[in-house]
Amino acid sequence: MPFADLDKWIHDYPLLDPVMKLKPVTWINPYRKKMEEITSLPVNRQDMQDAEELWKRFAPYLAKAFPELRSTHGVIESPLKAIPELQKLLNANTEEPIEGSLYLKCDNELPVAGSIKARGGIFEVLHYAEQLALESGLLSENDNYEILAGDKFKEFFHQYSIGVGSTGNLGLSIGIISAKLGFKVSVYMSADARQWKKNLLRSRGARVLEYSGDFGEAITEGRQKTIADPKGYFVDDENSKFLFLGYSVAAMRLKKQLDEQKVLVDDDHPLFVYSPCGVGGSPGGVAFGLRQVFGDNAHCFFVEPTHSPCVLIGLVTGKMEKVSVHDFGIDNRTEADGLAVGRPSAFATAISKLLISGIYTIEDNELFRLLYMLGKTEHIFIEPSATAGLAGPQRIASTDYIQNNDIDPSHITHIAWATGGVFVPKEEMNSFYQKGKFLYQKGVSMVG
Secondary structure, eight states: OOOOOHHHHHHHOTTHHHHHTTOOOEEEOTTOOOGGGOOOOSSOHHHHHHHHHHHHHHHHHHHHHOGGGTTTTTOOOOOEEEOHHHHHHHHHTOSSOOOSEEEEEEGGGOTTTSBTHHHHHHHHHHHHHHHHHHHHTSOOTTSOGGGGGSHHHHHHHTTOEEEEEESSHHHHHHHHHHHHHTOEEEEEEOTTSOHHHHHHHHHTTOEEEEOSSOHHHHHHHHHHHHHTSTTEEEEOTTTOHHHHHHHHTHHHHHHHHHHHTTOOOBTTBOEEEEEEOSSSHHHHHHHHHHHHHHGGGEEEEEEEETTOOHHHHHHHHSOGGGOOGGGGTOOOOOSOGGGOOSSOOHHHHHHHHHHOOEEEEEOHHHHHHHHHHHHHHHOOOOOGGGGGGGGHHHHHHTSSHHHHTTOOGGGOEEEEEEOBOTTSOHHHHHHHHHHHHHHHHHHHHHHO
């Protein structure tokens, strides 16, 4: 372990003490900048708009390749739903009531891949496929991309291989779209990935390789083996600009949904968004997009399991991707499989440092309680990791963040970003629900 003198680390960064004891903490980011203060980032608004244009070019292909996208003409998007009944139940169980309005961004319903990874993962593979097809002369940007569904393109893409390391959901998105296009695709999965995700990938034509270790081992092995192939392309969750940009487009789509629902976002009506965080790519991309679209009126918070607080540790210590949770004696074992990450993304975390408002950590049992409460009140069923944002409004209200920013709490629009769930097998979802019900009732009886 590289950090022998943990006492000195705790002295310098006192928050590490409860973090290492696996206690839930809330950290307000002192490095957040106003948009006018940010002079340069490795990506910009034009990059985000270019990403949206690529999505538009591929829409005819996606509509042809995936029947579930025909009704949306090839657009992969999820609904934004008000969840007032859950808000009432949360308020009935706390001394810190949620003021303002509470919404769920339902990326648990995203078609094709069933999670937020349908944004970044599918985008990066489409970007790579377009690049190969344009360079070969088989495709021009003026073509109707529906032609990519033909055998000629599948045979062309089959010369190339794609690899990715994953705890589950990113692997699903990469595996499904890569195999559909014709690529040879290998998904290197960590021990905590759910069996049903491995089975689904194999059924769609992806090769799945399993590792006994965590995400770090899977991504290292995947990177080495993919790069060894001269025609191999590795989707690098720790360093990818294109994953990040794929996620960022969600902010432009969200603005349209807020406008349609007549939800105002301005200086007096801020937006608070709570995103489950693994390596940091998807919440980082969303946060980047939200700050581009809504400026300083977007307040973005990440959520990590108490056993996998990798982005929190990276930002608190300033060591970013150079530290792992294991360096601090934390085991990286959580039932929130998509969030079971020991080391943060180098690319995304450096950007998020300037953009996000804070991070809080949450215990696994709380994820299950929230899963049950959401299902009971709103009849929406999501996987445990996707419930993490639902605790956000109360966690941030218990700090002085709202007061320090001179915000009227009754004017806040809260959005919990639900990251996955629609593909979870019914029997597994029922098991999650029953566990959450038991924990919820146990908690209520202890209070009563």
